[in-house]
Amino acid sequence: MTKPSTLPTETFPPIPPKPPDKSQSDMEEDRTPLIPPLSSQPLSYKDVVLEKEENLEASYLHEMDRETHMKDQLESPADLDTITLTPEEKERLYQPWKYSVIVKVFGKRLSHQYLKGKLTDLWNIDEPLNLIDLGFDFYVARFKEEQSLQTVLYEGPWFVEGQFLSIKRWEPNFVPAESKIDTAAIWIRLPQLPTKFYDQRILEKVGRRIGQLVKADACPSATLRGRYVRICVEISLDVPVRTSIMIGSHKQQLLYEGEGIMCVGCGRIGHTIDNCTYITPKTTTTEA
Structure with missing residues (x-):
């Protein structure tokens, strides 16, 4: 009597063990987002514009800091010791000048005191005018109030003794001998x-x-x-x-x-x- 043929036995992979219960901290780690928080992502153009509207002066100083850093990298001689300024030091140095402008009268040289008197009458701002002679007919008008800056920048054009007065915002690395207002x-x-x-x-x-x-x-x-x-x-x-x-x-x-x-x-x-x-x-x- 012949034995019936035996069918091949189907094999299955072993069943993995049941994972241990996760603790609350493990579950919180699993819920960590796959993308980094918004604050660590590059700002969009819209974000930059909104940020400038909310804090115009801080953004202006930040932009000046970026341009100054790039200029320092390009122009600093490699064989000279360089004193590196920290962001905190730059903020402290720039802060007193954030409402300042650089001015120059075209086509005419005027004494410091005479120009100061003319600008005081011309601008008619609500604070004393602090005018600093930089040489080469350039001056810095330094203000404490933002309203004074707005008046000088946006209510011109201004003329002194019939000559055009050029005005631009203060910048950290302005060197009168190497600059011209164009x-x-x-x-x-x-x-x-x-x-x-x-x-x-x-x-x-x-x-x-x-x-x-x-x-x-x-x-x-x-x-x-x-x-x-x-x-x-x-x-x-x-x-x-x-x-x-x-x-x-x-x-x-x-x-x-x-x-x-x-x-x-x-x-x-x-x-x-x-x-x-x-x-x-x-x-x-x-x-x-």
């Missing part, structure tokens, strides 16, 4: 601008096309000032400026505030045709 913040009027363009974003586009936008005045009360709005733009003093710009199909005239601020010969800001250095004088020939 930009200025200028208010530009847009006369008879169609009311459909009384829009903050449109005005910002116009400002950025002309130069570096500083401020746009798009408040409704602008209609009460002779039908024009204003934009404050930082403009290069070395290139001719625009006198008009196209907004869609509309050709808009641009008027630069300040009498005698633009040279009619070369089209640049900051001087007049009488002291223009960009125009070659015409030579006359005498016939024998």
Whole structure:
């Protein structure tokens, strides 16, 4: 009698042991997010803008610190000992100057005391003016109040003895002998601008096309000032400026505030045709 054939026995992997009960701390570790917290991630452009609006002065000083650090890395001689400044030391050194501006009168040299008196009357701010002579006709006007800084920066242009006063914000590594002011913040009027363009974003586009936008005045009360709005733009003093710009199909005239601020010969800001250095004088020939 033959034995029935035996079927092959199917083998299975061993059943793993039951894992031990997790403690509360283990469960909390498992709930750790896979991405790092938001604060450790790079800020988006929107975040940077919001941060600047909330703390404008701190952001400005941080940007100056970054630019200064990059400049130090490029220009520091390798064979010299370098004193490294900590972030805390930079903050302490920069803080007293955060509401300061660097000024220079174009085309005229004025004594320190005379210029201080003129600027005190011109700006009419609510605090004593601290004016420091840096040499080479550069001065630092140092303020304690942010409102004084806003007045000086945004309510110009300013003129002293009929000469254009250039103003820019204080910067840490400014060296008068190696510097020149080649930009200025200028208010530009847009006369008879169609009311459909009384829009903050449109005005910002116009400002950025002309130069570096500083401020746009798009408040409704602008209609009460002779039908024009204003934009404050930082403009290069070395290139001719625009006198008009196209907004869609509309050709808009641009008027630069300040009498005698633009040279009619070369089209640049900051001087007049009488002291223009960009125009070659015409030579006359005498016939024998």
